[in-house]
Amino acid sequence: GAVVSQHPSWVICKSGTSVKIECRSLDFQATTMFWYRQFPKQSLMLMATSNEGSKATYEQGVEKDKFLINHASLTLSTLTVTSAHPEDSSFYICSAPDRRGNTEAFFGQGTRLTVV
Amino acid sequence: KQEVTQIPAALSVPEGENLVLNCSFTDSAIYNLQWFRQDPGKGLTSLLLIQSSQREQTSGRLNASLDKSSGRSTLYIAASQPGDSATYLCAVSGGNTPLVFGKGTRLSVIA
Numbered sequence: 001g002a003v004v005s006q007h008p009s010w011v012i013c014k015s016g017t018s019v020k021i022e023c024r025s026l027d028f029q030a031t032t033m034f035w036y037r038q039f040p041k042q043s044l045m046l047m048a049t050s051n052e053g054s055k056a057t058y059e060q061g062v063e064k065d066k067f068l069i070n071h072a073s074l075t076l077s078t079l080t081v082t083s084a085h086p087e088d089s090s091f092y093i094c095s096a097p098d099r100r101g102n103t104e105a106f107f108g109q110g111t112r113l114t115v116v
Numbered sequence: 117k118q119e120v121t122q123i124p125a126a127l128s129v130p131e132g133e134n135l136v137l138n139c140s141f142t143d144s145a146i147y148n149l150q151w152f153r154q155d156p157g158k159g160l161t162s163l164l165l166i167q168s169s170q171r172e173q174t175s176g177r178l179n180a181s182l183d184k185s186s187g188r189s190t191l192y193i194a195a196s197q198p199g200d201s202a203t204y205l206c207a208v209s210g211g212n213t214p215l216v217f218g219k220g221t222r223l224s225v226i227a
Contacts, residue, residue, distance in 0.1 A: 043217040044205070044207075109159040110160075
C-alpha cells in the first residue's frame with residue numbers, strides 16, 4: 001500500500017524556538033495532505049488541510065501564523081510550529097488520501113513534540 | 117457537523133474472549149469508515165476500511181460491520197490476545213475530506 005513518511009518521530013525544543021515537521025508521500029503524489037494534533041488521551045483533531053501550490057486551509061481556532069504549512073511539491077508538506085510554547089507539546093500526525101483522493105487515508109508515523 | 121462516538125472508552129478482558137467495540141456517527145452521508153489501531157506514543161495502523169456501499173470487512177480475527185443508515189459500526193475481535201492491547205479508533209470520511217475521529221476505545225487484554 002501507499003506509504004507516508006513523517007519526520008522527525010520525536011523532538012524536544014526550547015520555548016520560543018521553531019520546529020519543522022515533514023510529511024512525505026513516498027510512492028504516490030498527494031495534492032492534499034491533512035495535519036492532525038492529538039493531546040494525551042484525546043482523539044485526533046484536524047488542524048489544517050495542506051494544498052499543493054496554494055494556501056493551507058486552517059480549522060477554527062488554529063493559528064495560521066503559529067502553525068505554518070507549506071506544500072511545495074506533490075510529495076512533501078511541512079508543518080512549522082513557530083515560537084513554540086509548552087502548551088504546543090502534543091502528537092502531530094499527517095495523512096494523505098490515496099491517488100483517487102477519495103478512499104483510504106494513509107498516515108505518517110507521527111511526531112511527538114515536547115516543548116520545555 | 118459530523119461527530120463520531122466510541123463506546124466503551126476503555127475495556128479490559130481476559131485473554132481468549134471475543135469482544136465488540138462500538139462506533140456511531142451523526143451524519144450518515146459518509147464515503148467510508150476506517151478502523152485504526154494506535155499503540156501508546158505511536159502512529160496509526162489501518163485495520164479495516166469499509167466503503168459506504170459495503171456492510172462488512174474481515175481481516176484475520178477482525179470483523180468490522182457498517183450500518184450506514186443507522187450511523188453505526190462495530191469492530192469484532194475474536195479470541196483476543198495480549199498483543200491486541202491498544203487504542204482502537206474509528207474514523208469516517210465524506211470523500212476526499214479529512215477523517216473525523218472518535219476518541220477511541222482503550223483495550224487491555226489480560227494474559
